[in-house]
Amino acid sequence: MARSVTNQRKALNTALAWAVGLLIFFPILWTILTSFKTEAQAIASPPIFLNFDWTLENYAVVQERSNYMRFLWNSVIIAGGSTLLGVIIAVPAAWSMAFVPSRRTKDILMWMLSTKMLPAVGVLYPIYLIFIRLGILDTRIGLVVVIMLINLPIIVWMLYTYFKEIPGEILEAARMDGATLKEEIIYVLTPMAVPGIASTILLNIILAWNEAFWTLNLTAAKAAPLTAFIASYSSPEGLFYAKLSAASTMAIAPILILGWFSQKQLVRGLTFGAVK
Amino acid sequence: MATQHSRSAARLMMAPAVILLLGWMLVPLTMTLIFSFKKYLPLRGGDLGWVGFENYARFVSSSAFWPAVSATLIIVGGVLVITLVFGVLLAILLDQPMWGQGIVRILVIAPFFVMPTVSALVWKNIFMDPVNGLFAHLWKFFGAEPLEWLSQASLQSIILIVSWQWLPFATLILLTAIQSLDSEQLEAAEMDGAPVLKRFWFIVLPHLSRAMTVVLLIQTIFLLGIFAEIFVTTQGAFGTRTLTYLIYQRVLESQNVGLGSAGGVYAIILANIVAIFLMRIVGKNLDA
Amino acid sequence: MGRITLDKVTKRFGDVEVIPPLDLTIDDGEFTVFVGPSGCGKSTLLRLIAGLEDVSSGQIRIDREDATNVPPAKRGLAMVFQSYALYPHMSVRKNIAFPLRMAKMDQAEINKRVEGAAAVLNLTDYLDRRPGQLSGGQRQRVAIGRAIVREPAAFLFDEPLSNLDAALRVGMRLEISELHKRLETTMIYVTHDQVEAMTMADKIVVLRKGNIEQVGSPLELYQTPRNTFVAGFIGSPKMNLIEGPEAAKYDAHTIGIRPEHIKASAEAGAWEGRVGVSEHLGSDTFLHIHDTGLGEAITVRMNGEVDFKYGDRIFLTPRADVIHRFDDQGLRIA
Structure with missing residues (x-):
């Protein structure tokens, strides 16, 4: 029996769970993002999260x-x-x-x-x-x-x-x-x-x-x-x-x-x- | 509940699997056992005859042995504590009503499907690199001196990497166990006036105890054998040489097969001790 | 042809003997019912005949040929299982055709037979459905269809109606009896329900703990039960079994009297008692009489409506010519 809970409580659960989930998933996410960066952007300081020039070049190079x-x-x-x-x-x-x-x-x-x-x-x-x-x-x-x-x-x-x-x-x-x-x-x-x-x-x-x-x-x-x-x-x-x-x-x-x-x-x- | 005919057919059909596994177990095991009583140096003279228990004594008395034991214990113990504690917390969190539960569960489980060499490499370079790693950036952001993770905090780093890989496994199993808890039990306890923490302590934890034991035993068996993570990151340097890695080095790197085999026998005995406890639980469930 | 003979057949599971040495002959075309309480070995006996279990010793002959070591597929018998055991991944058509396909029959003949069976069993409209889309009664008919297309020497039914609701059960009972009359093939039917046994069987085999207690036609069993077990098992409501001084009057250890053989009166009779619950079925009324001093409550069957009420005083008189007498072993005294 699932019990009804207040939306407030549910929102709190959701926020917490998503935060933890994303934290655990982050290394994978970051690896995927990095694979679309240029090598220079990949090691830029401070790190670039999303606003980089997306490229598929790395994939081509790895294969080649x-x-x-x-x-x-x-x-x-x-x-x-x-x-x-x-x-x-x-x-x-x-x-x-x-x-x-x-x-x-x-x-x-x-x-x-x-x-x-x-x-x-x-x-x-x-x-x-x-x-x-x-x-x-x-x-x-x-x-x-x-x-x-x-x-x-x-x-x-x-x-x-x-x-x-x-x-x-x-x-x-x-x-x-x-x-x-x-x-x-x-x-x-x-x-x-x-x-x-x-x-x-x-x-x-x-x-x-x-x-x-x-x-x-x-x-x-x-x-x-x-x-x-x-x-x-x-x-x-x-x-x-x-x-x-x-x-x-x-x-x-x-x-x-x-x-x-x-x-x-x-x-x-x-x-x-x-x-x- | 069957006829003689089907019983003999059954025996026949079981034969390939049984014979293969028997061979897979017995042949190498016997060879390891034989090698362990020999001085056997493939690159320096080959088989140099029987030496009794000398390899066993030397393996234990070598200066590398006790550090390897302690590294093994620290890594296995550290990972177990982290995965069990956070596994229980995470399982409880994921069991709560929320929006997007399915997606969150996928996010949490994902690391288990990452191949060990990839996770070791990604952590080593992209996170733990003292110059370009994300941790280095984070440390600098807070004005701290970046750490050389894999040399200054080598054991902790390995524990972190391996825990990240195994936390999903613990969480998933504990979550399965939590979901099998009869919610009426909790409601009854609530009616009886037990507050949240007491309900967790007296009902949820005991209910989880068997799942926790299973996680503990299965992880112990797999963790005793971790290899790729060390192979990729430190190659056993900076105090991260576990028993498994030590045996590997004796056998393949220094090609002292006799000594390595003696170590292998120790490892087999150790794994069997854990396995006995695990199989007891499995056996009980097979009856049910 | 389907004459089945069991000759000193026994079955042991490990050290437990579930069927002690047992002899039985089932004649060609006969509808035989194995009946008994659960755990009496009736299903095991059926599975021995089917070949799904080995006999521990003894011989099974089908049409005079020794079939003891013949695998089930080669015995020429068809079986309808309690759970119907339909192949869930095959359509009704493929389910019914399966035994024919296994027999490598040619496709035209398979189609003819499947459609013939479907017509007989009212399944024509459902041939392309999966078993999961059918009702319980329809599934039952598919299972029967799968059995009849093979034209087997005998049909084996293992409690085939126990998963159906009461109304359907009566309907299927009639259908199976009808099928037997039409095909005139040997049928062996296992049930724990003595009503099914009484209504369908040519011959009933009453089993208890692997032993045959009695073999006979339904009426023989009803009228001359060989012992107290059969007396109590066959017939509904149960025969009244009375021990003690009242039985001694008839020179017996136990006497049995069926509920319809007792006359009730408000004024006078052999036994006196108090009316308990009365069950009104419309055509009949069953009265349960207490405090007669005869041991357990006595059941009396009366026609139609009666005006005895709960707690009323009542007098009972058994019909002397239909009293069954049993000795201290529970065996019938002739």
Whole structure:
């Protein structure tokens, strides 16, 4: 029950909340604004907020000098590929757990989630070594596999919770209607679970896009995604704020937009259902 | 509730995920464990044989160890305190009736979606740069001497950056928890004569306690592993070398794999201790 | 053809035996109802026949062929679920066509059968809607349509009417009975509602804790219940069961007398009591009589309006020829 409050009280809430919201959002806003300034305006003292000469030059320069599109493409492949591969592996597993639970199901699920808590740095060298042996260091396929593996527990977990919401009787009906297991999953379960699968894909693309341990340590020039590209800016040469901002804006813009759609899934996916 | 047929199908379909994760966990873990008992210097002779627990002893007794522990504790602890305190306040604020609630929530959540390298870089240069950073301008405006943030107040700076990234996560989860609080409970307390602060203390906070625990545990696990933020800003200098970063340096920079692996085993044990508590809560909820 | 035989079938979930060894034959074309209180194992039994659960031991034969280990899809049975279990993302047409599509039937034949079923079930105008846009009764009919297009050896119904409101339930009851008369296919129907069992069944199977208490036609069960459980379960309002000295007069541990077999009088009779609540249904009136010294309140059914009021003194006389006698095990004494 929402209680009615006075407009005065509501105005106060609004002012306070907007102030805090804008404060938290300010670094992002400022980065976006700076990306449209010239380098001189970007470091002007005192700082210029809005009344500068808007320019798209920085974006052009970033693309031209560093071949931004290639890094973007690497990010797209790694985030998209790892998520897709993960979902393909996770759907059957989540089906099993949700619809044919056994006494061990819960333990398996918990164990899967606990692998997510393994500190990456603890297995850095073995993975590095394996990558060299297999010749997949600094390749997109190598990163697709690693990022898929670190997100697989979350994908399985999320799909499991969505599948649990589908009544088992409908799948039994399909079985009675003569559907094989494969047909049951393709024609009945998957279409019904589309919203859940979409949310899972969304959140995991975000997580994969922003992953910054393995992408930094297992790539060099060839397969580096945007995380690594941005990190390369950390050794500055001269005036570069505007270009840095342009590169940053391009790197975060797609995910910010996806992220706004996935607020609800974030809670479900990242707390493993411990908060409802 | 199923037939033998579907049970065997289920086992088969679970196999790829289970086998992959089992391999992903066991193979590198075993290798790390083996390396940790060896003198292993890939660039200086390679595998130089078994050394027992020497790496474990050396990792702990090295002069870098205790500073790394304290840096880790300060960063993790600082971020946890900031995100939990402000997370609760922000969640309560966002739960109030207001105009444009949806937009404000988006503004608050946005930092979580910024990739770690971007946020580290933006904070380092555009805000914390001692000459051109916004903070420098602000300090000068008030007539103060601009700070060299990442060297003079390195730990605080890292805490600020990481808190900014994780505050949205804490807020969002606590907000979800607050919204599940039955408003009749609060109204009943109001009827019973409890003033606002007492209602917060005796009803809202206890209701949030589990969500806060979950935030605490999940963030601890992720924060113990923060890497990109330090890699981009200080590279572990000025007292910001955390355990994770120390192990990373031992393994990849100085290529002392044996020593780094011993550190890795410590990190794994530490993370597992936190994970056990988290999994208990998760497990309880799975039953419900 | 659809003769279904269960031979020493048992079912255990872990250490819990939900169906002790059970034998049952359902003849071709018969409308059989499994009835019993919730938790009596009737749904489990249905799911065993469907193949959605494995039997722990024993054999299930469909048309003399061993179907014990045949997967549900291959048993030639169709099932209508309690929740209807319609595919929410498919139109009514696609829902009904689904089993045919799975059987790889050619499209022309599928269309013919779907439209035939839709015509029978008054669904023709709704073929292109989604289940979410239909009323409860319509959804029920789609579920039935999906079952009949397959021309199965037998239909299985799992409490199909429990999600409908009272008025619709009566209508659907008639429709299903009508369908059975027309198709003459074996139907097995699970319900906890003894009214549904009595009105629809050719044969009723009363279950309690996985055991078959009695099998027989509705009238057999009504007239000669094998034990006190069946006596109390079948019939509404319930049979009056009386223990103690009054039962001893009839050489029984318990006697049972149906409410319509008791004569009431304001002057004289075998038992004396006080009128409690009377329920007026128009055609009948049920009187609840207290303080008869026979244990629980006695229910009496009377025709039409009666002029007994709350608190009135009343005399009751049971019809001696229709008194049911049971021994101390609760079993009927012949």
